[in-house]
Amino acid sequence: MIVLKRCLSTASNVKSSSQIPLNSIKSALLLVRQPIVTPDLTKFEEVYYNYQEELERRLMWTFPQYYYFKKGSLSERRFVKAQKGPVSKQPGVFFQKGIPDIVHNRERRSKQEIIIPKEEYDESSSMSDFNRPVVPNSRITEADKTNNVKSLERKLPRTLHLLIKDEKLGWKLPSFELSEKDKLLHRNAEAGMRNLGGESINTWTVSRKPTAVLKYLSNKLVDSKENSEGLVREFIIKSHILSGEFSPKDIEYAWLTKEEIKDKVSKEYYEATEFLFSRV
Template sequence: MKMQRCCSSAIGKRWFSSFNNDKIVASVLFERLPVVVPKIDPTVYAFQEFSFRWRQQYRREYPESFLKKSDTRGKGDYQIDYKPAPRISEADKTNDQRSLQRALDKRLYLLVHGTTQGSGKPVWHFPEKVYESEENLRKCAESALESFIGDLSHTYFVGNAPMGHMVMQPTEDKKIPSIKRFFFKSQVIAANKFDIRKCDDFVWVTKDELLEYFPEQAEFLNKMIIS
């Protein structure tokens, strides 16, 4: 029994030693959910049309007198003029990627431009922060997003655990520690605009547009982001 405790202690020391040699980074996938219902896929629409016509063959026949009564029900002097809001916004027409009022039927993700861990020059990246003295990685992720958008009252973090992680090994200087990025998901709640700061530029992009910014990590991000 004593030997087992010694072995466990040794393993623990090796694990913490390896952990301390790596740089831990919390990144935030900040998304805006779709505002309008996405258009129905043509295949799904064709099936629904076929299903409706099929049911019409077996629908119940009602007496003509009953149908006339239902036609006159609810009629009055009032009239409601309803015009649905357009699915294409002004931001779509001008391709304003800094606006949240675009691609209303898709999810949007925030990317910021500036220096980040592992890059010596400004690049596009997710809001992130190096894990230091925070209580846990979730708190570190909250601090990362707060540093870019300020108040977190219009955000919702989905769960306490990261949705994925990526390890970046140093390419040239082996003395530089590897970087482990842990991704957390947060969502926009009841907000149409954020005051993005501490960066050179920012964009709100769809998943397809996002993958174009990270061609080397496109396969990983495509699997991690479900939309």
């Protein structure tokens, strides 16, 4: 019998999975509510888009009134009457911005504003009537006015993240102990979220792979390179809420933006998880 020796190998210092207790492994959930409306524009963006719109309207073709309205018809007279009309060239009058350049009842050096003749609006008429007044909803909701951090209807242009208040660790991402040895991390996080917040919540897990891992020792956050005995590893799984509501019974929670999270959690926790939170 020939005995082979491991001459060119070193002994492994890594513990096998059977030596790591289940209660030292947790799966946390980074649950995100995506923005519902477009982001708020900065002052520079407002000026830029306004300039582009004004330039586009100025260079656009003159409205072909003669094509849409028969000459001498009642509809043409109503349309012409509704228009403001440019200031025409007058003899003996000095124009500070230059002599008007008018073609087809339009000052070609500026944008053309078309006014559609209004008709009496009948509430019983079809909802497809183009004269129906359209009133957009406010971007500021009732939850914003009352500062209700438990509502998903707040901060519509921003990304919200779910945080819960732990009795020992304070405000943090919701985490759940691994219930079974062979259970996947993302499955454990999804099941824990529904046990905590109810079955009415509908989520979508972005990836099975964790986006980050946090290490705790005696209920204190430690460096990611720490490998001492008694460590509790918390693997963070990213997920999006699609519909439903997170409604736990006996726990304090909040839907917060990145700036609000910084004021809520501890300094060490924010430094370890800052890159996970969206700036939008």
